[in-house]
Amino acid sequence: xxxxxxxxxxxxxxxxxxxxxxxxxxxxxxxxxxxxxxxxxxxxxxxxxxxxxxxxxxxxxxxxxxxxxxxxxxxxxxxxxxxxxxxxxxxxxxxxxxxxxxxxxxxxxxxxxxxxxxxxxxxxxxxxxxxxxxxxxxxxxxxxxxxxxxxxxxxxxxxxxxxxxxxxxxxxxxxxxxxxxxxxxxxxxxxxxxxxxxxxxxxxxxxxxxxxxxxxxxxxxxxxxxxxxxxxxxxxxxxxxxxxxxxxxxxxxxxxxxxxxxxxxxxxxxxxxxxxxxxxxxxxxxxxxxxxxxxxxxxxxxxxxxxxxxxxxxxxxxxxxxxxxxxxxxxxxxxxxxxxxxxxxxxxxxxxxxxxxxxxxxxxxxxxxxxxxxxxxxxxxxxxxxxxxxxxxxxxxxxxxxxxxxxxxxxxxxxxxxxxxxxxxxxxxxxxxxxxxxxxxxxxxxxxxxxxxxxxxxxxxxxxxxxxxxx
Ligand code: IDC
Numbered sequence: 103x104x105x106x107x108x109x110x111x112x113x114x115x116x117x118x119x120x121x122x123x124x125x126x127x128x129x130x131x132x133x134x135x136x137x138x139x140x141x142x143x144x145x146x147x148x149x150x151x152x153x154x155x156x157x158x159x160x161x162x163x164x165x166x167x168x169x170x171x172x173x174x175x176x177x178x179x180x181x182x183x184x185x186x187x188x189x190x191x192x193x194x195x196x197x198x199x200x201x202x203x204x205x206x207x208x209x210x211x212x213x214x215x216x217x218x219x220x221x222x223x224x225x226x227x228x229x230x231x232x233x234x235x236x237x238x239x240x241x242x243x244x245x246x247x248x249x250x251x252x253x254x255x256x257x258x259x260x261x262x263x264x265x266x267x268x269x270x271x272x273x274x275x276x277x278x279x280x281x282x283x284x285x286x287x288x289x290x291x292x293x294x295x296x297x298x299x300x301x302x303x304x305x306x307x308x309x310x311x312x313x314x315x316x317x318x319x320x321x322x323x324x325x326x327x328x329x330x331x332x333x334x335x336x337x338x339x340x341x342x343x344x345x346x347x348x349x350x351x352x353x354x355x356x357x358x359x360x361x362x363x364x365x366x367x368x369x370x371x372x373x374x375x376x377x378x379x380x381x382x383x384x385x386x387x388x389x390x391x392x393x394x395x396x397x398x399x400x401x402x403x404x405x406x407x408x409x410x411x412x413x414x415x416x417x418x419x420x421x422x423x424x425x426x427x428x429x430x431x432x433x434x435x436x437x438x439x440x441x442x443x444x445x446x447x448x449x450x451x452x453x454x455x456x457x458x459x460x461x462x463x464x465x466x467x468x469x470x471x472x473x474x475x476x477x478x479x480x481x482x483x484x485x486x487x488x489x490x491x492x493x494x495x496x497x498x499x500x501x502x503x504x505x506x507x508x509x510x511x512x513x514x515x516x517x518x519x520x521x522x523x524x525x526x527x528x529x530x531x532x533x534x535x536x537x538x539x540x541x542x543x544x545x546x547x548x549x550x551x552x553x554x555x556x557x558x559x560x561x562x563x564x565x566x567x568x569x570x571x572x573x
Contacts, residue, residue, distance in 0.1 A: 134188055137230060144327065145329075145330070150303070161188075168195060172216050177227065179416035187435050190229055191231065192232070194216070194217050199238065218260075237272045242275060250271065250287075271306060272307040275309055307332050308333065313333060315332075330359040332362070336367050345381065348385070362395075371403045407431075409424050468570050470505060475490065477553070487556070490556070491550070491553040504572065505573075508531050508570070514529075515532075516557045518556060522537060
């Protein structure tokens with residue numbers, strides 16, 4: 103037993119080294135704005151700002167059609183987007199007219215449940231969240247205007263009190279729909295939302311698949327605050343022309359939000375153009391524009407961020423991501439060197455095969471044995487962040503109805519987040535106690551999915567006096 107533990111410790115140390123090596127290379131210097139810090143967003147000129155008046159840039163990902171890929175609306179997935187990808191917004195894309203569409207043959211109740219779930223998870227993970235009325239094959243948003251009114255009436259009433267909900271009222275008008283028609287639709291929908299959510303940001307699509315922001319600029323919607331206009335691009339199709347259209351609109355005073363983009367071509371498929379994608383990101387950053395990437399799914403298409411061979415719905419490793427997914431994760435997180443199984447050294451890979459699960463450190467804490475894994479680590483704002491996941495095994499010989507463990511770290515650290523437990527920091531120690539729903543562990547049995555994120559000195563003291571207590 104001891105020998106096994108020591109081998110695991112050595113492996114854990116090897117992983118630490120790997121992890122430490124990956125830190126501090128990039129990382130966006132600025133703190134990421136979140137609902138808990140920036141609060142309700144509003145516009146000052148073309149710029150989104152938080153309650154304290156500081157500029158806020160939202161950067162994140164969009165789901166694919168909720169009816170088709172509902173499985174990615176889950177808390178673990180959103181948590182990873184927030185903590186590892188460093189996203190601060192998710193977009194919930196609900197098609198209106200395609201198969202399974204809200205206004206065609208879709209199951210409206212289950213679609214609304216997915217939106218409710220998505221908003222709940224986003225809120226719990228401190229993310230802003232966009233409710234996207236995803237018109238596409240319906241071309242003109244007026245096609246389902248009455249349905250849109252009823253939908254946004256219900257959504258805005260339900261979410262009026264939330265700081266983090268943003269309303270996108272028509273994804274991409276197309277098929278010759280003119281700005282005057284979109285504007286007229288928006289002037290029907292915005293007052294419905296405003297009666298409930300008086301300040302929330304509202305995003306309005308623009309002609310030609312949300313590209314002709316200049317037409318909105320020539321005749322903007324007046325009489326309401328906090329209205330933004332969307333521009334969508336796909337980097338392998340849309341280049342300098344559309345970038346200049348975006349820049350001119352913003353410099354001309356139009357608040358623009360890139361609520362959808364891809365780094366491949368406009369079909370959502372085809373080749374990736376990283377060079378153009380870099381130019382887009384550079385310009386959006388310069389102009390303080392927010393941007394949301396299409397799409398969080400494992401469809402066999404270039405724009406899907408997860409490989410079609412990957413069936414996971416959260417806890418994605420680098421090797422689970424498509425080329426788009428890798429690029430977007432790296433760009434958002436600023437982390438250019440993720441540790442992935444495919445990137446570990448041959449020695450580590452060999453060890454990993456003989457140890458299951460790999461990279462686990464096991465602590466005998468008395469009554470409870472703690473299995474700790476560093477799931478991820480990254481550098482940001484000059485600090486190192488470590489995400490731990492724990493499994494607890496009850497070795498006391500009797501069932502328990504609650505538990506408490508204390509973990510010691512080698513250095514001072516800061517607790518950033520913790521889940522499925524109550525967390526209390528005391529010097530270099532972290533005390534974790536059970537929630538009412540996960541206190542019970544049968545004799546010899548285990549529970550998992552307990553996790554936390556710390557910054558600063560992240561190494562667990564391997565020989566430290568870790569201990570546990572059960573009732
Ligand atoms: C695409 C999806 C694809 C789906 C299709 C439905 O990627 O799997 O079959 O829609 O028609 C958009 C749209 C967005 C498109 C995407 C790629 O907003 O719905 O998704 N795209 O074509 N505008 C430009 C590109």
